[in-house]
Amino acid sequence: MSAPARPAAPPVRVRPERGRWRATLRLLLSSPPSLFAVLVLLAVVVVALFDEQIAPTGFNEVDVSDRLQPPGAGHWFGTDDLGRDVLSRVVLGAKVSLQVGTVAVGFSLVVGVLAGLLAGFYGRWIDAVLMRLMDVLFAFPAILLAIAVIAVLGPGTTNAMIAIGITYTPVFARVTRAAVLGVREQVFVRASRSVGASDARLLLRHVLPNALPPIIVQTSVSLAFAVLAEAALSFVGLGTQPPAPSWGRMLSEGRGYIDLAWWIAVFPGLAIVVLVLAFNLLGDGLRDVLDPQQRSALEAARHRPGRRRRAEVRR
Amino acid sequence: MSGFALRRAAQSLVVLLGVSLAVFALVHLVPGDPVRLALGTRFDQATYDALRERAGLDQPLPAQYLQWIGGAVRGDLGVSFRSGEPVTALILERLPATLSLALGSIVVALLIAVPLGTASALRPRSAVDGLGTVVSQIGISVPEFWMGIMLILLFAGTLGWFPAGGYVPFARDPAGWLHSLVLPAVTTGLVSGSVLTRFTRSSVLEALSAEHVRTARAKGLGPRAVLSWHVLRNAMLPLVTVTGVQLAYLLSGVVVVEIVFAWPGLGQLALQAVEARDYPLLQGAVLLFAVVFLLLNLGVDLLYGRLDPRIAA
Amino acid sequence: MSAPVLEVADLRVRLETPRGPAHVVDGLDYAVGAGETVAIVGESGSGKSVSVLALLGLLPASATVTGTASFGGRDLLAMSEAELRGVRGNGIGMVFQDPMTSLNPVLSVGRQLTEGLLAHGVVTGRAAARARAADLLADVGLPDPRGALERYPHELSGGMRQRVVIAIALAGEPRLLVADEATTALDVTVQAQIVDLVTRLQAEHGTAVVWITHDLGVVAGIADRVLVMYGGRCVEDGGVDDVFDAPAHPYTRGLLGALPARVDAQRGPGRRAPDLVAIAGTPPPPTELPRGCVFWPRCPVRGDVRCETEQPPLVRVGGTDPRPHRAATFYGREIP
Numbered sequence: 001m002s003a004p005a006r007p008a009a010p011p012v013r014v015r016p017e018r019g020r021w022r023a024t025l026r027l028l029l030s031s032p033p034s035l036f037a038v039l040v041l042l043a044v045v046v047v048a049l050f051d052e053q054i055a056p057t058g059f060n061e062v063d064v065s066d067r068l069q070p071p072g073a074g075h076w077f078g079t080d081d082l083g084r085d086v087l088s089r090v091v092l093g094a095k096v097s098l099q100v101g102t103v104a105v106g107f108s109l110v111v112g113v114l115a116g117l118l119a120g121f122y123g124r125w126i127d128a129v130l131m132r133l134m135d136v137l138f139a140f141p142a143i144l145l146a147i148a149v150i151a152v153l154g155p156g157t158t159n160a161m162i163a164i165g166i167t168y169t170p171v172f173a174r175v176t177r178a179a180v181l182g183v184r185e186q187v188f189v190r191a192s193r194s195v196g197a198s199d200a201r202l203l204l205r206h207v208l209p210n211a212l213p214p215i216i217v218q219t220s221v222s223l224a225f226a227v228l229a230e231a232a233l234s235f236v237g238l239g240t241q242p243p244a245p246s247w248g249r250m251l252s253e254g255r256g257y258i259d260l261a262w263w264i265a266v267f268p269g270l271a272i273v274v275l276v277l278a279f280n281l282l283g284d285g286l287r288d289v290l291d292p293q294q295r296s297a298l299e300a301a302r303h304r305p306g307r308r309r310r311a312e313v314r315r
Numbered sequence: 316m317s318g319f320a321l322r323r324a325a326q327s328l329v330v331l332l333g334v335s336l337a338v339f340a341l342v343h344l345v346p347g348d349p350v351r352l353a354l355g356t357r358f359d360q361a362t363y364d365a366l367r368e369r370a371g372l373d374q375p376l377p378a379q380y381l382q383w384i385g386g387a388v389r390g391d392l393g394v395s396f397r398s399g400e401p402v403t404a405l406i407l408e409r410l411p412a413t414l415s416l417a418l419g420s421i422v423v424a425l426l427i428a429v430p431l432g433t434a435s436a437l438r439p440r441s442a443v444d445g446l447g448t449v450v451s452q453i454g455i456s457v458p459e460f461w462m463g464i465m466l467i468l469l470f471a472g473t474l475g476w477f478p479a480g481g482y483v484p485f486a487r488d489p490a491g492w493l494h495s496l497v498l499p500a501v502t503t504g505l506v507s508g509s510v511l512t513r514f515t516r517s518s519v520l521e522a523l524s525a526e527h528v529r530t531a532r533a534k535g536l537g538p539r540a541v542l543s544w545h546v547l548r549n550a551m552l553p554l555v556t557v558t559g560v561q562l563a564y565l566l567s568g569v570v571v572v573e574i575v576f577a578w579p580g581l582g583q584l585a586l587q588a589v590e591a592r593d594y595p596l597l598q599g600a601v602l603l604f605a606v607v608f609l610l611l612n613l614g615v616d617l618l619y620g621r622l623d624p625r626i627a628a
Numbered sequence: 629m630s631a632p633v634l635e636v637a638d639l640r641v642r643l644e645t646p647r648g649p650a651h652v653v654d655g656l657d658y659a660v661g662a663g664e665t666v667a668i669v670g671e672s673g674s675g676k677s678v679s680v681l682a683l684l685g686l687l688p689a690s691a692t693v694t695g696t697a698s699f700g701g702r703d704l705l706a707m708s709e710a711e712l713r714g715v716r717g718n719g720i721g722m723v724f725q726d727p728m729t730s731l732n733p734v735l736s737v738g739r740q741l742t743e744g745l746l747a748h749g750v751v752t753g754r755a756a757a758r759a760r761a762a763d764l765l766a767d768v769g770l771p772d773p774r775g776a777l778e779r780y781p782h783e784l785s786g787g788m789r790q791r792v793v794i795a796i797a798l799a800g801e802p803r804l805l806v807a808d809e810a811t812t813a814l815d816v817t818v819q820a821q822i823v824d825l826v827t828r829l830q831a832e833h834g835t836a837v838v839w840i841t842h843d844l845g846v847v848a849g850i851a852d853r854v855l856v857m858y859g860g861r862c863v864e865d866g867g868v869d870d871v872f873d874a875p876a877h878p879y880t881r882g883l884l885g886a887l888p889a890r891v892d893a894q895r896g897p898g899r900r901a902p903d904l905v906a907i908a909g910t911p912p913p914p915t916e917l918p919r920g921c922v923f924w925p926r927c928p929v930r931g932d933v934r935c936e937t938e939q940p941p942l943v944r945v946g947g948t949d950p951r952p953h954r955a956a957t958f959y960g961r962e963i964p
Contacts, residue, residue: 136333269461535717
C-alpha cells in the first residue's frame with residue numbers, strides 16, 4: 001500500500017507532551033525520598049565527573065610508611081594496607097560503579113526493550129521464540145548467570161558489564177512486552193495503522209512512548225541491582241581488576257584487615273549503600289508518579305502465580 | 316494433576332531443555348581449547364587425551380550433548396578437569412553447607428518479616444511502620460557481603476560471640492553447626508527479610524481491607540481470632556509463594572556470602588571452578604542451581620494452588 | 629406495643645476525610661419493635677449503611693459517633709469493645725451486600741459458621757457446633773447441609789453464599805437482624821428467594837429486621853415502617869402504607885415516582901427496581917452539605933425563603949400516634 005507522505009489528520013497521540021513530563025517531574029520532586037534520591041544521584045554524578053579534581057590523591061599513590069592510618073585530619077577515611085588514601089579511592093570508585101551500572105543497564109534496556117516490543121507487537125512465533133529465550137535466561141539465578149558468562153568471557157570491567165547486561169535483559173523484555181500488550185489494541189494504534197503508518201513508525205511513535213512508564217521505573221530499579229552486582233563480581237575477583245579502584249574490590253581487600261583497620265571496608269560499603277539506596281528510592285518514587293497501578297514488584301506478586309511476580313524482584 | 320499443574324510442569328520442562336542447552340554450550344563458547352586451558356601449566360599429553368576422551372570432546376556436538384544430558388539425567392555430570400573426581404560427588408559434598416545456609420536465612424527472614432510487616436500494616440504511618448519502611452528500604456540496598464563483613468566486625472571481632480567463618484557439619488556437632496550458622500544466616504536473612512517485610516506489609520494491608528474481615532467482626536469474634544484467621548491466614552497465602560521464590564534467590568544469593576564466611580558450599584565451589592577453569596564442575600554447579608531454581612518456582616506455584624482453595628478447584 | 633428492640637436517638641457520625649470532616653449521619657432517630665421490619669431507604673452515600681455499622685462499632689476508629697442506641701435496655705454506643713463483641717453476632721446479626729466478598733475465600737463454610745457459635749458459647753465442642761451449623765444451613769435452605777460445611781465459598785452460587793451469610797447472622801439467634809443491601813448484588817430471581825427466606829425466618833423466630841436498601845420494591849413487599857434518608861438525615865418516616873400512599877417529602881415523592889405502580893410494587897421485589905435516578909442531580913458529598921435543607925439544590929418545588937438557610941424540622945404529617953408519619957419539609961401540607 002502506498003501511504004500518503006503525511007496523513008491528512010495526525011492520529012491521536014497519547015504520548016505526553018513536554019508539559020506533562022515537567023508536571024511529572026515536579027510531582028516526583030515533591031516527595032522527600034525522591035528528592036533525596038535525586039540529590040544523591042546528582043552528587044554522585046558530579047563526583048564521578050570531577051573525580052580527579054575532587055580526590056585528594058591519585059587512585060594508586062602508594063605510601064607504605066603511611067599505611068593503615070585511621071580516619072583523621074590527613075586522611076578523612078584513613079589509609080589502606082598500602083598507604084593509599086581510602087577517600088580518594090572511594091571517590092574514584094564512583095566512576096567505575098556508575099559506568100558499569102549504566103552501560104550494563106543500557107545494554108539490558110536496548111536488547112530487552114527491543115525483544116519485548118517485537119514479541120508483544122508481532123505475537124505468534126516471534127513472541128514464542130523470544131520469550132522462551134528470556135525464560136531460559138531467567139531460569140538462572142542472577143549472580144550465577146553473570147558468573148557463568150564471565151567464566152566464558154574472562155574477568156574484567158567490560159566483561160562484567162556484558163555479564164550484568166545479559167542477566168537483566170529478560171526483566172526489560174517482560175516489562176516491555178506486558179506494556180505493549182496493554183497498548184497494542186488501543187484505538188490509536190488501530191487508527192494510525194489504518195492511515196498506513198509503517199510498523200517501525202507505529203512502534204517508535206505510538207507503542208513505545210506508552211510503554212515507557214514501567215520501563216523507566218524498571219531502569220531505576222535495575223541500576224540499583226547492577227551496582228550491587230558489579231560490586232559482588234569485583235568482590236569475588238571477577239569484575240574490575242586491581243589496581244583500578246572499585247568499591248567491591250576495596251571491600252574484598254579491606255576484609256583481610258578488618259580487625260586492624262575497619263575503615264578500609266566500611267567506607268566503600270557505605271558508598272555502595274548510598275548509591276543503591278538512591279536508585280531504589282528513585283524507582284519507588286517514579287513508580288508512584290508514573291505507574292501507580294503497577295505498585296511495587298512485591299505487591300504485584302499477589303494472588304496469581306506466574307511470570308509477573310519474578311519481574312523486578314531479582315537480585 | 317489438574318490442568319494448571321500440568322501446564323506449569325510442561326512449561327518448566329521446555330525451559331529446562333533450554334537451560335541444559337545453554338549450560339552445555341558454556342564449554343563450547345570458551346575461546347580456545349577448554350581442556351588445554353584447564354590444565355594450564357600442568358599439561359601432559361596423557362592427562363589431556365584422557366580428559367578429552369572422557370568429556371567426549373572429539374565427537375560431533377549433538378552426540379556430545381546427548382551423552383552429557385543422558386549422563387546428567389542419571390546423575391553423572393562428568394569428571395572435574397582439575398581433580399579428576401566425579402562432579403556429582405564434589406557437588407553432593409558441598410550441598411549440606413549451602414542448604415543449611417539457605418534454610419537458616421529464610422528462617423531469619425521470616426522471623427523479621429512476619430512480625431515487622433504485620434505490625435506495620437496494623438498501624439500504618441505509626442512509628443513501627445516508619446521503622447519497618449526504613450529498615451526494609453536500607454536492607455534491600457545493602458550488599459550482602461558488606462553486611463557480612465560488618466557483622467563479623469561487630470559480633471566476631473569486637474564482641475567475639477560468634478566465629479568469623481567456617482562451617483561445622485550438623486552431623487558432627489549440632490550446637491557448633493548452629494553457632495557457625497548464625498552470622499551467615501543473619502547476613503542473608505536480613506536482606507531477604509527486607510524484601511519480605513515490604514511484601515508482608517502490603518499483603519496484610521490488603522487482607523485487612525477485605526470485606527470478609529467486617530463479617531468476621533460482625534460475628535462477634537475477638538481481635539485475635541479476626542487477625543489470625545481472617546487477616547493473617549489470607550495474607551500468608553501469597554507470602555508462601557514469595558518466600559519460596561526468595562528461597563530460590565537465596566540459593567544463588569549465598570554465592571558471595573559463602574566467600575565472606577569461608578563457607579564450603581556450592582557457591583564457593585562454583586567460583587573455584589571458574590578460577591580453575593574447571594568447566595565440567597562449573598557446568599554441573601550451574602545446572603544444579605538452575606534446576607533447583609526452576610523446581611522451587613514450580614513447587615511454589617503448585618503449592619499455592621493447594622493452599623488456595625480457589626485455585627485447587 | 630411492647631418496648632422497642634432497638635431505639636436510636638440523635639445518632640451522629642462524623643468521619644475524618646482528606647477533604648475535612650464529613651457528617652455522614654446527622655441526627656437520626658428511629659425505633660424497631662419486636663418482630664418488626666424497618667426499611668432504611670436512600671441513595672448510596674446517604675449514610676444508611678454507616679448508621680447501622682456505627683451501632684455495632686464496625687466503623688474505622690477515626691469515626692466519631694454520638695447519640696444513644698438502646699438495645700435490650702443498654703446503650704450500644706456507650707459499650708466497650710468487649711461488650712459490643714457480646715452483642716455482635718449474638719444479639720444483632722448482620723448480612724452484608726456482596727456474598728462474593730463478605731465470606732472469607734480461604735476458610736470452609738463450616739469453619740466460618742462454627743467460629744461464631746463457639747465464640748459466643750452458643751454450643752460447646754466442635755461436634756456440637758458442626759451439628760448446629762448443619763441445622764442452620766438446613767434452616768436457610770441449603771441442599772445437603774452436612775456436605776456444604778466442607779465447601780468453600782467459591783464453590784457455591786451467589787444465592788447459596790448469601791444463604792450462608794444469613795445462616796452466620798442467625799447463628800446466635802439474634803433479636804435483631806440487619807440486612808445491609810442484602811439483595812443488591814444478586815440476580816433478580818435470587819433476590820426474591822432471599823427476601824422470602826428472611827421473611828420466613830423472621831416469622832419463625834420473631835426476629836426484628838432492619839433492612840437497608842435503595843430498592844423501594846423490596847420495601848413495599850416486606851417493611852412495616854420506612855425511613856427515608858438523604859444527606860445523612862431522615863427526611864421522612866412512617867408506616868409503609870402511609871408513606872407510600874401519601875408521601876410528604878419531595879424527595880420521597882421523587883423516589884416513588886420512579887416506581888412503575890404501587891400494585892406492581894406490592895407484588896414484591898420480583899423485578900429489578902428502578903435505581904433512584906428519577907430526580908435530577910446527585911446527592912451532595914457529605915463533606916459539603918448545604919446549609920439549609922439538605923435536599924434543596926435538587927428539590928423540584930423549592931422556593932420557600934427558609935429552604936436555603938433553615939433545616940426543616942421533622943414534623944408529623946399524618947399516621948397515628950404510636951406510628952406517626954413524619955417529614956422534614958416546608959411543603960408537607962401544601963403539596964397535593
